[in-house]
Amino acid sequence: MTPRARQPLLTLAELRDAVAGEVAKVVVGQDAALDVLLAALSVGGHVLLEGVPGVGKTLLADATARALGLDFRRMQFTPDMLPSDITGTMTLRGGDLTFRPGPVFTNLLLADEVNRTPPKTQAALLEAMQERQVSVEGTPRPLPDPFLVVATQNPIEYEGTYPLPEAQLDRFLVKLDVTYPDEAGEVAMLRLTHRGVDAVTLADVVAVAGAADLRAAREEVDATTASEELLRYVSAIVRRTRSLPSVALGASPRAAVHLLAASKAAARLAGRSFVTPDDVVAMAPPVLRHRLLLRPEAELERYRPDDAIATALAAVPVPR
Numbered sequence: 001m002t003p004r005a006r007q008p009l010l011t012l013a014e015l016r017d018a019v020a021g022e023v024a025k026v027v028v029g030q031d032a033a034l035d036v037l038l039a040a041l042s043v044g045g046h047v048l049l050e051g052v053p054g055v056g057k058t059l060l061a062d063a064t065a066r067a068l069g070l071d072f073r074r075m076q077f078t079p080d081m082l083p084s085d086i087t088g089t090m091t092l093r094g095g096d097l098t099f100r101p102g103p104v105f106t107n108l109l110l111a112d113e114v115n116r117t118p119p120k121t122q123a124a125l126l127e128a129m130q131e132r133q134v135s136v137e138g139t140p141r142p143l144p145d146p147f148l149v150v151a152t153q154n155p156i157e158y159e160g161t162y163p164l165p166e167a168q169l170d171r172f173l174v175k176l177d178v179t180y181p182d183e184a185g186e187v188a189m190l191r192l193t194h195r196g197v198d199a200v201t202l203a204d205v206v207a208v209a210g211a212a213d214l215r216a217a218r219e220e221v222d223a224t225t226a227s228e229e230l231l232r233y234v235s236a237i238v239r240r241t242r243s244l245p246s247v248a249l250g251a252s253p254r255a256a257v258h259l260l261a262a263s264k265a266a267a268r269l270a271g272r273s274f275v276t277p278d279d280v281v282a283m284a285p286p287v288l289r290h291r292l293l294l295r296p297e298a299e300l301e302r303y304r305p306d307d308a309i310a311t312a313l314a315a316v317p318v319p320r
Helices: 012-023 031-042 057-068 119-131 183-191 200-204 211-222 228-241 253-269 277-291 296-300 305-315
Strands: 047-050 072-076 088-093 096-101 108-112 133-136 139-142 148-153 174-177 247-249
Touching: 012 031, 012 057, 012 211, 012 253, 031 047, 031 057, 031 174, 031 211, 031 253, 031 277, 047 057, 057 072, 057 108, 057 148, 057 200, 057 211, 088 133, 096 139, 119 133, 119 148, 174 277, 211 253, 228 253, 228 277, 228 305, 253 277, 277 305
Parallel strands: 047 148, 047 174, 072 108, 108 148
Antiparallel strands: 088 096, 133 139
């Protein structure tokens, strides 16, 4: 997919509007999820989508990649998958060993049902996410820029799954709970053009941006300012999660870095060049929910990570 040539490059807010218009051709009722997804992609962060089957997780990632003009590959993770199935392998061609790249060599990789593959294969993917490179036969090979992972998992199926450990979940910038659309959204979905059960409008999604726009958005976000009081606010929220009685493992220092970056992206999506406490409050749940390990007694009382985050936010004074 090659985006049309144009100048100047889009701002992040313009990029969101353009991409949202294309994604809306096939996905409805997920506007908030798309905003957080684009915020994450604009800072080079990886995304974990969790939701029951049939809510459009894969379709959302596919349509977003098409609209951004990115090279997109989808991998269905299975229990028998090997690390080389992701990274690639050395093959013999004409008497010489040559490297055959795996599907990880792309701009946006959809790791579908990432918790269905064993820990060794999960680790190969997460190494690529952290280092932006893979090593095969001792040779490091850089991944394309941008390189982004959108992983999905089903929260209600446990048979044949290998849940991601907390240290590996920490590699994802955000975790989005993709929920059912409201009634209006579901009716709007039924109005979309289908051929049988397939959404034919996916072919109508065109590239309205490109990798250069995404890199420009990253620079725009990096230039967003945050006051000293705001930095202390972010730190206080993250540190507060570590002292909550309901939480066995709180958010890491990396979470504070990720929360600030996501808040800067949220500010730019709102058309501002500076971060406000409202940006932090909006991004705290998706950035922190997958990093908190609740105590067993809290889980028995149906206490959720989002409840703990709300408690932490309420306990920290908002800077004026």
